[in-house]
Amino acid sequence: MKLTQLISKDSVVCNANVSSKKRALELLAELLAKASAKADAFDIFQHLTEREKLGSTSLGHGVAIPHTRTSSSDEAIGAFIKIENGIDFDSPDNKPTDLLFALMVPEHFTDEHLEILSSLASCFSDEALCHNLRSTGTSKELYDRLTGWHITSQAS
Numbered sequence: 577m578k579l580t581q582l583i584s585k586d587s588v589v590c591n592a593n594v595s596s597k598k599r600a601l602e603l604l605a606e607l608l609a610k611a612s613a614k615a616d617a618f619d620i621f622q623h624l625t626e627r628e629k630l631g632s633t634s635l636g637h638g639v640a641i642p643h644t645r646t647s648s649s650d651e652a653i654g655a656f657i658k659i660e661n662g663i664d665f666d667s668p669d670n671k672p673t674d675l676l677f678a679l680m681v682p683e684h685f686t687d688e689h690l691e692i693l694s695s696l697a698s699c700f701s702d703e704a705l706c707h708n709l710r711s712t713g714t715s716k717e718l719y720d721r722l723t724g725w726h727i728t729s730q731a732s
Contacts, residue, residue, distance in 0.1 A: 579699075579723045582654035582679070582692070587611050588719040590712055592657040597665050600657065601625060601642060604678035607655035612680070615648035620680060632666035634673055638710075639700040640665045643679040645689060652681045652692055658709060658718055675700065675709055699725065 587607045594600045605621035623644035627633065634640040655678045662672025677696055681689045700706060705725045712718040 582652055583656060584611055585716065585719045587655040588715050589657045590715040590718040591660045594659050594663060596663060600663060600676055603657060604642060604655050604676060608653055608678055608680045611653045612649050619648060624678065634665045634667040635697060635700060636667050636669040638662060638671055638673055639675045639706065640673045641677050641679060641693060641696050643693060645681050645683045645685060647683050649680050649682050652685060652688065654679050656722060675706060
C-alpha cells in the first residue's frame with residue numbers, strides 16, 4: 577500500500593505544538609477524524625489511549641506509530657505529525673519522540689493492519705527518511721517527503 581492511499585495533505589502537521597503524549601494522541605485523533613466520514617475524534621483518542629496502555633507504540637529513535645482498529649472506519653486512514661522538540665512517549669531507548677504516524681483501520685483488517693504496521697516500521701527505520709522529515713519546515717514539504725519516500729522505495 578502506498579502512503580498516499582493512507583494519508584492526505586490535510587492529515588499532516590509540521591512542527592505541531594504538542595508537549596505531552598496525551599496531547600499528541602488528541603491531535604492525531606482529530607486529524608484521523610477529519611479524514612474519516614464517520615469517526616469521532618474523542619472515540620479515536622480513547623482507542624489510541626487504550627492501545628498505548630497495552631504498551632508503548634514507540635519504535636525508538638524518535639518515532640512512534642500509535643494505532644487502533646475500530647468499527648468507525650471502512651478504510652485504513654493515517655495521520656502524521658512532526659513535533660519540533662520531541663516528547664516523552666515511553667520510548668524503549670528513552671529518547672524524545674518527534675515523528676508520529678497514527679493509523680486507524682477497520683476492525684476486520686486483521687492481516688492488513690499488521691502488513692501496514694510492518695511497512696510503516698520499515699519506512700521509519702530508514703535513517704535518511706527520518707532525517708529528511710526532521711529537516712522540513714512546512715506541512716506540505718513534510719507530506720511530499722513522507723509520501724515521496726514510499727514511491728521511491730517501491731521503485732527500487
